[in-house]
Amino acid sequence: xxSSNYFSEVRHKRYAEVSVKKFLIIWxxxxxxxxxxxxxxxxxGVHEEPVSETVFAMDTVMQLTAYGAEAVVMDEAKxxxxxxxxxxxxxxxxxxxxxxxxxxxxxxxxxxxxxxxAGIKYGDITNGLLDVTVYPLVREWGFTTNNYRVxxxxxxxxxxxxxxxxxIRFNKAEASVSLPDGMMMDFGSLAKGxxxxxxxxxxxxxxxxxxxxxxxxNVQTLGKKPDGSCWxxxxxNPEGENYIGTVLIDGRTVITSGGYERYFxxxxxxxxxxxxxxxxxxxxxxxxxxxxxxxxxxxxxEALSTSLFIMGIKEASEFWRKHRDxxxxxxxxxxxxxxxxxxxDNFSFSEDYSGHTLTVxxx
Amino acid sequence: xxxxxxxxxxxxxxxxxxxIALLKPVKSSGTTAKIYRDGVCVYSVELSGVKAPxxxxxxxxxxxxxVLVENGRICVCEADxxxxxxxxxxxxxxxxxxxxxxxxxxxxxxxxxxxxxxxxVSQ
Numbered sequence: 001x002x003s004s005n006y007f008s009e010v011r012h013k014r015y016a017e018v019s020v021k022k023f024l025i026i027w028x029x030x031x032x033x034x035x036x037x038x039x040x041x042x043x044x045g046v047h048e049e050p051v052s053e054t055v056f057a058m059d060t061v062m063q064l065t066a067y068g069a070e071a072v073v074m075d076e077a078k079x080x081x082x083x084x085x086x087x088x089x090x091x092x093x094x095x096x097x098x099x100x101x102x103x104x105x106x107x108x109x110x111x112x113x114x115x116x117x118a119g120i121k122y123g124d125i126t127n128g129l130l131d132v133t134v135y136p137l138v139r140e141w142g143f144t145t146n147n148y149r150v151x152x153x154x155x156x157x158x159x160x161x162x163x164x165x166x167x168i169r170f171n172k173a174e175a176s177v178s179l180p181d182g183m184m185m186d187f188g189s190l191a192k193g194x195x196x197x198x199x200x201x202x203x204x205x206x207x208x209x210x211x212x213x214x215x216x217x218n219v220q221t222l223g224k225k226p227d228g229s230c231w232x233x234x235x236x237n238p239e240g241e242n243y244i245g246t247v248l249i250d251g252r253t254v255i256t257s258g259g260y261e262r263y264f265x266x267x268x269x270x271x272x273x274x275x276x277x278x279x280x281x282x283x284x285x286x287x288x289x290x291x292x293x294x295x296x297x298x299x300x301x302e303a304l305s306t307s308l309f310i311m312g313i314k315e316a317s318e319f320w321r322k323h324r325d326x327x328x329x330x331x332x333x334x335x336x337x338x339x340x341x342x343x344x345d346n347f348s349f350s351e352d353y354s355g356h357t358l359t360v361x362x363x
Numbered sequence: 364x365x366x367x368x369x370x371x372x373x374x375x376x377x378x379x380x381x382x383i384a385l386l387k388p389v390k391s392s393g394t395t396a397k398i399y400r401d402g403v404c405v406y407s408v409e410l411s412g413v414k415a416p417x418x419x420x421x422x423x424x425x426x427x428x429x430v431l432v433e434n435g436r437i438c439v440c441e442a443d444x445x446x447x448x449x450x451x452x453x454x455x456x457x458x459x460x461x462x463x464x465x466x467x468x469x470x471x472x473x474x475x476x477x478x479x480x481x482x483x484v485s486q
Binding site (some may be wrong): 218234 | 376400401403405406414419420421422460474481482483484485486
């Protein structure tokens with residue numbers, strides 16, 4: 001029955017053809033599903049793309065990261081940092097601050113005026129522990145040239161006479177300032193915070209919703225991370241390589257003052273660090289090795305981290321209870337860790353420190 | 364099509380399909396890629412947590428490098444340095460040899476076992 005065989009062959013062939021096509025289509029679908037979207041070049045929206053820039057300025061390295069930024073915004077941020085450095089540098093002979101320190105008077109541009117006013121304001125708030133005229137003392141100890149030495153008591157007494165921010169005469173209307181002889185201004189304790197605030201303003205003016213800048217260890221953020229979570233910021237371990245714990249922040253800053261950052265040892269092995277008590281003229285030794293402050297602005301964080309370090313845990317706790325517009329993590333020289341109430345549920349120890357005791361400073 | 368040919372075809376498609384599925388990057392947890400510029404770590408990312416690929420542009424002394432970050436792996440996808448050795452190195456996903464662009468002083472390293480994804484350290 002040749003004809004029926006022929007028909008069955010034809011039917012069989014067509015059936016095979018059809019099913020191969022179907023199979024190929026199904027196979028392609030399965031492969032696509034298995035591979036997921038990542039093999040296709042469909043990246044998430046441009047608005048999530050981070051842009052990074054590294055700037056070497058103010059005697060440190062700064063990393064700027066912004067999400068959804070155009071390169072031109074990053075350039076603007078970098079320019080602004082260098083502009084501020086040009087105005088505020090104490091050692092650069094072309095800077096405005098250098099000129100004022102030489103002539104002891106002069107007119108100042110808006111940024112320098114802001115720093116002067118901030119210096120006076122925070123000097124008042126911290127009862128003089130943050131003092132922008134402390135430079136000659138720091139210089140005498142060798143921290144500006146790395147020729148470290150312990151000055152004799154007479155030199156220190158002499159220098160202390162010219163350390164008093166209250167003697168800065170600032171005329172707001174004329175934007176002019178004058179200093180008594182022997183006095184010098186230095187904004188090293190505030191400039192990075194001011195710069196960080198300025199950079200984040202550039203970012204937010206450009207419509208950026210998510211950014212983080214790390215200016216030599218000062219971490220300042222804008223908004224939350226693109227995925228809506230908070231930024232995780234580690235608190236450096238004063239003793240070693242890693243961090244002792246983390247804080248979660250959105251739009252706030254974490255600025256740390258640590259004795260471990262810059263110090264020298266004398267022949268007996270005694271440690272002298274760069275955070276000075278402007279009242280005694282000696283490195284501040286109130287029992288703390290590190291203070292990390294969480295604030296809304298960089299400049300306030302800078303002012304507080306230095307002064308709380310000088311205060312020590314008791315006085316710093318009282319200061320916090322009085323003001324309550326910041327939070328802080330304190331590490332004592334003995335290794336005890338304290339946080340203010342607002343960080344009770346926020347701060348967490350890293351794995352290596354998981355058994356550590358946390359003392360909460362309450363209202 | 365003959366039956367045996369059809370089955371061979373099916374067999375090879377399954378084989379090929381499995382190969383593609385297996386070549387997908389392994390989701391290893393705790394794999395942190397760090398990018399260094401001039402010896403300083405400027406960016407850090409937990410590769411297993413990357414949801415969608417994205418690029419990072421780094422400007423160096425002698426030009427730029429565009430780094431492509433995907434789930435579980437990272438590479439330099441574009442650069443304007445003369446040799447483009449960094450681009451030819453391709454993807455890295457395990458700790459081992461880093462991707463290096465010497466003219467731009469860019470280094471990408473993978474470090475295993477970072478406990479948490481930290482965005483920055485305050486010091």
